[in-house]
Amino acid sequence: MSESKFLAIEPELEDYWRSIILFGKNVACYKFALGKSLLELATMGKTIITLDELAEPFSRYVVEHLQQCDTQNQASDKPYPFIQACRQFNKGEITKDKLIATTAQEGFKVVLDKFHNVNSQPLSVRFFDKTRGGITVTNELFRLAQTEQFQNFTQEVEARWRLVETAWKLNISRNLISVNYDEDKKILFTQVNQNRRVDVTSCRSALNAYQRGKCFYCNVNISIETGSDNLGEVDHFFAHYLANYGIAHPINGIWNLVLACQKCNLSKSNRLPNKRYLQRLHQRNEYFVQTPNTYKKIHGKYHPLRVALMEQTGQTEKERISFINNNYYEAAAGPLINSTWQPDFEYPN
Template identity: 45%
Template structure:
C-alpha cells in the first residue's frame, strides 16, 4: 500500500492498520488502546485475562456516548458492556464474557489491511499455546518512537469518526463534515443540531504521518508542546472570495509553526504546484480509508481521481490569478512522506 510503502516506518505500518483496515466493529481501536495501556508493563506475553480489562473498559467508555459500536444487529460482548455500564452485571462477569466473546475476530484480523496482512507484526497470536498474545520487538520499538503519543490521539480520533458515521448513517448524513476554525474541531449536523466529533488535529495527523505537511518536520498533538502543530488552510483563508468551500476538509493540513507563521512562513501565499500534488495524494489517503472522511472528500472535490485533480487545480488557479498571492515552497526538513520521494526531493533541491 502506497501509504506505508512511501515511508515504511513502524509508525506508518501501525497507522495503516488504524486508518485503512476494514471496520465492521470498533474492536480494532479498543485493542490498540489496550496495547497502549499495557506497554508500560514491559511484558512480552499478555494473557487474554490481562488484555480483557483495558479492552472492555475502552469499549464501555465509548458506548456511553456512542451506543453503536458494531455494524451487525447484535453482539453478546457489546450487550455485556452495555449491561455493565447500566450496573446490571459485575466487572468479573464482564471480563468473563470479554475473554469468551470479545476477541473472536479482532486478534486474527488486526494486521489485515486491504485484504492482506501487512509486512510487520506487532503481536503474535499464542492463544492456543499460552492463552494470550506475545508482543513483538516491533511493538516495543514502536512505543519508543517520537510519534508514539501521537498514535494514541490519532486512534481515538479515528474511532470517534467511525462510530459517528455508524450512528448517523454515512449515505444520508455524514457527507458534510465541517470545520470549526475557532475551536479547531470537526463537526457535523443532525436534525439541524450541531454534533461535535473530534479534534481536527488528531483526525488529520495520521494521514500526514505525524509531520508538517510542507517541510516534513515532526509535529506534536500534545497541548502546550513547543512543537504543537497548527491547522492551516492550504489555499489561504484570504482567498475565500475566490475559492469555494475553503474551510472544507480537502483544504485543511497540519503545519509546523515555522511553516505556518514563522519568518519564512506561508501566510497568504499560495503553495507551489508540487505541494498541490502532495495535497491531492493526502486527500486520496482520505478516500482510501473509507468512511467517513471518504464521503466528505468525494462530496467536496469529486467522484473520480480526474474530477478531484481538476477541482484542486481550479481552486489553486483561482487563488493564483489574484495578484495579491505569490507562490511559496519551503525548504524540506525531512524525507518525503508520499510517493516519488527521491524525484520530488531532487526537484525541490534544484529549485530552491
C-alpha cells in the same frame, strides 16, 4: 490503492501501525479498542499478556464509547455477547469481574486474527502474535513505544474511532453528510440539520495520521499533544481570505486543511504554496477517499470525511485533481499572483 502508497517507499514502523488503524476494515469497534489497549500495554514492558489482562483495557474502552454511541458494530440488532456485556455493565447489571470474564471469552474471537490485515492481506510487520490464552508482544511494539510519534497514536486511534462511530450513530448516508471545521475549537463537526450539531473529533487528531505525524510542508515531526513545543497547527492550504474571491470553496472543507509546524504556518501566512505541493495535497486527500467502506456495503453507512471530501471536490479522482488545479490557477492568476511560498528547508518526504 492508497494504503499501498502509504507503505510504498521505505516505510517506518509508525507507518505500519498507522496503515492498520487507517486502512484496516472497520466493521466494528474491536480493532480500535485493541489498538488503544496495545498502546497502553506497550508502556508496561510485559511480553506475555493473558486474555484476562487484555480484557481489562479492551472492555474499558468499549464501555466508554458505548456511553457516547450505543452502536459499536454494524449489525447492532444482533445480540453479540461481548457488546451486550458492556451494555449490562454500564447499566450496573453485571460486575466488572463478570465483564472481564465475558470479554476474555467472547471479545477476541476475530480481532486478534484480523488486526494486522490491510487490504485483506497480513502485513509483514506484526505488533503481537496470538498464543493460546493470550498474546505475545513483539519487539516491534516495544520499539514503537520508543518512537517520537508514539505520543500521538492514542489520539489518532481515538479520532479514527470517533469518525467511524459517527457514521453508525447518525446513520449517515451519502446525501446527508456534512462535515465542518470549527476554527475556534479546532474540531470537526457534522451539521445534521439546522438545530442539531454533533462534534466529531479534534481536527489535529483526524489529520495527523494521514500525514504520518509530519508537517505537511517541511516534513518535520509534529505533535498533537496540547502544550507540546512542536504542536502542529491547522493550516488552510488555500488561504482563508480567498473565500472572499469565490476561490477554494468550501474554504473550511477537510480537503483544504493540513497540519503544519508552527514555523511553516507563520512563514506561509496568506501566500500560495509552491505548485509542487498540489500533488502532496491530492495524495493526502486520496487517503481519505480510500478509507475502507465495509460498513457502507452492509448498511449504506459512510466514513464522514471520505464522503465530505468527495462532495466538496468530486466523485472521481479526475474530478478531484481538476478541482484543486483549477483553484490553484485561479488563486495564482488573481489575488495571489507572484506570491508563492515554500519552506527554507524540507526534510525528505
